[in-house]
Structure formats: C-alpha cells, structure tokens
Amino acid sequence: MVDIEFKKIKLVLTDIDGVWTNAKFYYTKDGFFQKAFSTYDGMAVSLLRKFDIETVIVSSENCMAVKARANKLKIKHLYIGEENKLQRANSLCKKFDLELENMAFIGDDLNDLELLKKVGFSCMPPNSPILNIFTPHYITNKAGGEGAFREFADVILSHI
Template structure:
C-alpha cells in the first residue's frame, strides 16, 4: 500500500487528552517530544503530514509551526469531509491516507482511509472502527509508534532510519 498522506488528530493522540489552564485561563497542553521523531521520518520520506483537530486553539498551531507542519486544520467538525476535500486538492484517494485518531469524532475518517489506528487508551467502541490499535497511550509517544508501525509494515522504516543517519 502506498501512503501519500498522514493525517493525525491531536488531543488524545499527541496529548493525553487533558485540559490544563494557567492562572489567566489560558489552555495549556503537554506534548511528548518523542512524537517529533515520527514527523522527522515522514519528512525524510517526503510523505506530507496534516493535523486535523476539533480544537481551535493557538497552542496546536504553535506546535505545528515548530515542527514545520504545513497542513493544519483546526476547529474541524467533519473530519471525513475536510480530509476528502484535501485529498481531492492533492490528487490522491482516501485509500492512500493513513490516519490516527482516538475519539468519536474520528470514527468516520478511521473507517474511510487505507490505514487507520487508535492509541491504546482510545475507547473500545472507537477501536473497533480502526484497523489497528497502537500499544502506546495518547500523550506517551503514540504518534511516533503509529508512524514507526506504518513504515515497518510498508518496508520503509529502514530507509527512513538510513536517511536520518546519513544527514
């Protein structure tokens, strides 16, 4: 299977799904830095990455900017519609997309793509719609584990690692 795009949810995948607030009421999120290795591998293989989340907060944009992720969709209500439109823009099909999500608003997209997964701590009723469950909890490196599994299953992991080591 040729994956031409990786789409990721944020809350519950890159984060533990918790909401933290500072004394001024600003929302904070804790990201696991190991997930950035997944981004590095995908970029080395020239596989585009898109963030798609129901949240519309600056911290997600800030994280994406730091990791140089160009495609960011915030405040998304219908992930399948946005993903379909984006795939049409790129000239690819949903069968060529890998997606990781963890909650009820991810189910339709989990069902529609060619490669789908949930983190270990996703609800069981969501897991049943994903093709795979990643044995790592959201916020604990689930995105990196997802990317590594995707690349290994498609015989691309060794190539990505070699590209990284030869930079």
C-alpha cells in the same frame, strides 16, 4: 494486521487531543490552559518526511498551542476547528490527487470515527474511549501523549 498496502500511503492525518496529548487541559487560575506534547511524536514528523509522507493535522480544537507545535515542526497542512474530518480528508484527496486509501489516520474519539472507517490505514491509541464501538487496523501500545503518533508512524515506515 490486516493486509494493508503501506506503500500506497502518501498522507498521514492526525488528530491532536488524545493522540499527541493525554487529552487533558491544565488550567491556570486566570483561565489560561496548557497542553503537553511528546518529543517522540515530533520526531515522527521528520521521519515520515524523509519518506515523502506529509503529516496533516486535523483537529476539532482551535488552539494556539497546536498552531505553535505545528509551526515548530514545519507542518504545512494544519486544519484546526475542523468539525467534519472526513469532509476535510475528501478535499485533501482532490488537492493532492489521492484516494482515501492513500491516507493513514490516527484518531481517538467520536469526531474521528467516520474518517477512521474510510482511510487505508486506521489507528487509535489504547486509551481511546471508542474502542468498544470500532476496531481500527492498529491499536498503539503507547497511550495518547506518550508517543502514540510516533508508534503509528513507525508501523507505517517499517512496512514500506
């Protein structure tokens, strides 16, 4: 792994679909849908918090299931329906008096690409459709929805 200054990481940003989920929606005949979340990823939020690293959800999808999961995990910073994730990260830099190098981000698709290129530690799950155009600092062994966020958090925590 490239020389990453993990001790400088103060915020962990994460996409949801394709990272915390397998990127699939399960629709009922009535048009409702469900998502499945791994409990491993939920535990990662608690582990990061023990090291004073906040988790920030930045998702382009505006979904009640994501709100419910964030609420359950007591994630204070939730940005859904977010079209420009890099712009959101820049506003978080101002809010927390940080630089992009103080952030880690795990994402998996084109709408994550610009932010992945700018943060101090970038990560993608192995099932990401954009691995052919961008190589992050780290590619998880676990697929999205199977504990990819937990692995990402474990890598950060094992280096601080």
